[in-house]
Amino acid sequence: MQSLKLLVALLVCTIFIFGFSQVGTMVTNQWLPHTNSFAEATLIANEEVSNTSKPDAMEKMEAAKNTWLSNGTIYLEWAGEIQPFPKEAFTYYISESVEYAVDGSQNNLKVELPNGTLLEQIEALSQTSDIFSAMDTEQLKKDLEAVASQLKEGDHTFSFSNYLVDGEVMNQTALQVKLNLFGQTAGSELNAALNGKEIKLRSNEMFSMKTWLTNEEVALSDEAASMFASMLFELIAPTNFGIVERHISKELPAWATGGYEARFQMEKMDFAFANPNSSDYTITLSADASSLTGDLTGGPLPYVYEVTQAEMQTLSPKTVVQYSATIPSAGKQVKETGKNGSYIQMVRTATDASGKITETLVYSEDFYSPIQRVELHALTKPPVVVDNSNTNIPGTNTGTNTGINTGINTGTNTGTNTGINTGTNTGTNTNINTGTNTNTNTNTNTNTNTNTGTNTNTNTNPTNTTGGENNQSGGSNNNTNPGTGNGNNDDDDNESPGTGSGTVGK
Numbered sequence: 001m002q003s004l005k006l007l008v009a010l011l012v013c014t015i016f017i018f019g020f021s022q023v024g025t026m027v028t029n030q031w032l033p034h035t036n037s038f039a040e041a042t043l044i045a046n047e048e049v050s051n052t053s054k055p056d057a058m059e060k061m062e063a064a065k066n067t068w069l070s071n072g073t074i075y076l077e078w079a080g081e082i083q084p085f086p087k088e089a090f091t092y093y094i095s096e097s098v099e100y101a102v103d104g105s106q107n108n109l110k111v112e113l114p115n116g117t118l119l120e121q122i123e124a125l126s127q128t129s130d131i132f133s134a135m136d137t138e139q140l141k142k143d144l145e146a147v148a149s150q151l152k153e154g155d156h157t158f159s160f161s162n163y164l165v166d167g168e169v170m171n172q173t174a175l176q177v178k179l180n181l182f183g184q185t186a187g188s189e190l191n192a193a194l195n196g197k198e199i200k201l202r203s204n205e206m207f208s209m210k211t212w213l214t215n216e217e218v219a220l221s222d223e224a225a226s227m228f229a230s231m232l233f234e235l236i237a238p239t240n241f242g243i244v245e246r247h248i249s250k251e252l253p254a255w256a257t258g259g260y261e262a263r264f265q266m267e268k269m270d271f272a273f274a275n276p277n278s279s280d281y282t283i284t285l286s287a288d289a290s291s292l293t294g295d296l297t298g299g300p301l302p303y304v305y306e307v308t309q310a311e312m313q314t315l316s317p318k319t320v321v322q323y324s325a326t327i328p329s330a331g332k333q334v335k336e337t338g339k340n341g342s343y344i345q346m347v348r349t350a351t352d353a354s355g356k357i358t359e360t361l362v363y364s365e366d367f368y369s370p371i372q373r374v375e376l377h378a379l380t381k382p383p384v385v386v387d388n389s390n391t392n393i394p395g396t397n398t399g400t401n402t403g404i405n406t407g408i409n410t411g412t413n414t415g416t417n418t419g420i421n422t423g424t425n426t427g428t429n430t431n432i433n434t435g436t437n438t439n440t441n442t443n444t445n446t447n448t449n450t451n452t453g454t455n456t457n458t459n460t461n462p463t464n465t466t467g468g469e470n471n472q473s474g475g476s477n478n479n480t481n482p483g484t485g486n487g488n489n490d491d492d493d494n495e496s497p498g499t500g501s502g503t504v505g506k
Helices: 002-031 054-070 094-099 114-125 130-134 137-150 189-195 209-215 222-235
Strands: 074-078 081-085 091-093 110-112 156-159 173-180 198-201 206-210 240-243 272-274 280-288 293-296 304-315 319-324 333-338 341-351 358-370 372-378 454-459 468-477 485-486 499-503
Touching: 074 114, 081 114, 094 499, 110 137, 114 130, 114 137, 137 156, 156 189, 189 222, 189 280, 198 206, 206 209, 206 240, 209 222, 209 293, 304 358, 304 454, 372 454
Parallel strands: 074 156, 319 372
Antiparallel strands: 074 081, 091 110, 173 293, 198 280, 206 272, 240 272, 280 293, 304 341, 333 372, 341 358, 454 468, 485 499
């Protein structure tokens, strides 16, 4: 019996000594500073300190902290604007972190962010202190400290919109556009398909109208869909949304506003834009038979945006003349009346809180070519327009022409011919001569002289070898006084031509 008691006492003592040693080790590792190297798989932040003494671990953590400070950036974001957060604002407790690190586990680096520093950064970015009451700054502080305590690599962005608790601050953007559809047959179609619908514009995502119509199982004609796209294009104009895809028609539709048209065809032409902000936005649609209205609500935008018409030109059509055998003589028919075209340029400006314009860009630049006027004219020779503005009086030709004229003279002689012509004229002579004209030359051609001031007759007889060359020029009249001249007859038809001399009119 005594042996049994002794055995139990020895067993209890053994268990006590073994248990005390184990518990003591755990308490020592948990609460008391280390005196030996860290065990395997021991990390502080993202730095491994296994089999490392305390002094060496402190040196390694200091180097890891400096590396983290120089690599990667923490950003604060508000309404599309980002601002770097200074990593040096944190207080790093490296020695305490090393002293109380637990062997064989992941340990955080002890850091602390002063409240004053955080509030200063928030106010500097938001440009107002009113945001403090609508924002969970404590949660933002914990999230920032978590990144620093882990020495997480890379860039990290913290958006204020994720920490807002007041819905009124979230809905600082409220825009509305109403498209008038009075007299348009597509009004009832849009009313049935879109009234009461909502469009969610996710942060940093693109919106495609084609994809939305497909997902919502909304079927619209191309004309109705173009009205819908045009309303959206005008609605997002005073924002920082970027246009990804947009098309226009050949001519501006009657229902569209110049500079805001967006044409849509389901299989060919999409309308798409992107939301570059960290906030989500919602477009609420309402429609009836005479109008389509869109309301855009969401978080605040980085700046105040405004779209204005920078340039507007009306392009007049030209007239195209076509000739047709079916049109009566001297008549014409209008095939196409024509229509004016236009050029429109819209510019978007961004203004900051101080009233300074920070950005200017072309929001739309649309060209609608004019439709040309087309006229059909008859196939007749157009009349010759005579210029009666020339007041020159022709000169007087008093030379003697004894040559044989067999050339072709197509001019009209309106001068005064007082010479003596002894040739035989058997052709058609349409000269207007007010002098004495005795033609004995042999002329087998049509003579139609046109002379309004300067009378120059150059007749050549290429087929009659007995005739002389007639080159008798009358005086040049620049004034009201005619020129005069005296010529000599040459009766020899086989020899030299006649000669003459004249005085130029003054």
